[in-house]
Amino acid sequence: EPEVTQTPSHQVTQMGQEVILRCVPISNHLYFYWYRQILGQKVEFLVSFYNNEISEKSEIFDDQFSVERPDGSNFTLKIRSTKLEDSAMYFCASKYSNQPQHFGDGTRLSIL
Amino acid sequence: RKEVEQDPGPFNVPEGATVAFNCTYSNSASQSFFWYRQDCRKEPKLLMSVYSSGNEDGRFTAQLNRASQYISLLIRDSKLSDSATYLCVARCNAGNNRKLIWGLGTSLAVNP
Numbered sequence: 001e002p003e004v005t006q007t008p009s010h011q012v013t014q015m016g017q018e019v020i021l022r023c024v025p026i027s028n029h030l031y032f033y034w035y036r037q038i039l040g041q042k043v044e045f046l047v048s049f050y051n052n053e054i055s056e057k058s059e060i061f062d063d064q065f066s067v068e069r070p071d072g073s074n075f076t077l078k079i080r081s082t083k084l085e086d087s088a089m090y091f092c093a094s095k096y097s098n099q100p101q102h103f104g105d106g107t108r109l110s111i112l
Numbered sequence: 113r114k115e116v117e118q119d120p121g122p123f124n125v126p127e128g129a130t131v132a133f134n135c136t137y138s139n140s141a142s143q144s145f146f147w148y149r150q151d152c153r154k155e156p157k158l159l160m161s162v163y164s165s166g167n168e169d170g171r172f173t174a175q176l177n178r179a180s181q182y183i184s185l186l187i188r189d190s191k192l193s194d195s196a197t198y199l200c201v202a203r204c205n206a207g208n209n210r211k212l213i214w215g216l217g218t219s220l221a222v223n224p
Binding site: 043100101105 | 154156158199211216217
C-alpha cells in the first residue's frame with residue numbers, strides 16, 4: 001500500500017539554525033499538509049498546499065516557516081531560525097480529492 | 113471554547129468491555145468528521161469517518177448528531193490492542209483542501 005514517507009525520523013538542531021523537514025507524499029495525491037504535535041498536546045494544523053501554492057495557513061505558520069514542492073515529488077517544510085518552542089513532532093499528510101488524509105510517520109524535531 | 117472538545121480520560125477498561133467516547137464541536141459549519149487513532153509517539157491513523165446516519169466497522173460504531181454538535185465512538189468487546197489515544201477530528205467548510213481540526217484525544221487503556 002502506498003504511504004507518505006518523511007525524513008529524517010529525528011532531527012536535532014541548535015536554536016537559531018535552519019531546518020528542512022522532508023516529505024514524499026503518495027504519488028497521485030493533490031493536496032498536501034503539515035501538522036505539528038508538541039509533546040502531550042493536540043495535533044495542530046500548520047499549512048495546506050495545492051496546485052503549487054499555499055491554500056491555507058495557521059497563526060503558527062509565521063514568516064519563519066515556508067513550504068516548497070521543488071520537484072513534483074518532495075514536499076518540504078523549512079523553519080528558518082528555529083526556537084526552543086519549535087520542538088515537536090511534525091507530520092506531513094497528503095490526499096487525493098475528497099478522500100481522507102494519509103499521514104507520514106512524522107519527524108521528531110528537537111531544538112537545543 | 114475549544115473547537116473540538118473531548119474528555120481526555122484516561123479510560124481504563126478490562127478486556128471485553130464496551131467503551132464509549134464523546135466529542136463536541138463548536139463550529140456549526142463543520143461538515144465532515146473522523147475518528148483517528150494515535151499510538152504513543154506515532155502518527156495519527158484514520159479509524160473511521162463519521163456519517164449522520166451512523167456507521168459501523170466491526171467492533172466500532174460512530175455516530176454524529178448535528179443538532180447537538182456531538183460525535184461518539186463506541187468500541188465493543190475491547191482488545192488489548194485497542195489501547196491508544198482516540199482523536200476526534202472535524203473538517204470545516206466545503207472544499208477538498210480544508211484543514212482538519214483536532215481534539216486533544218481520549219486515552220484508552222485496555223487491561224487484561
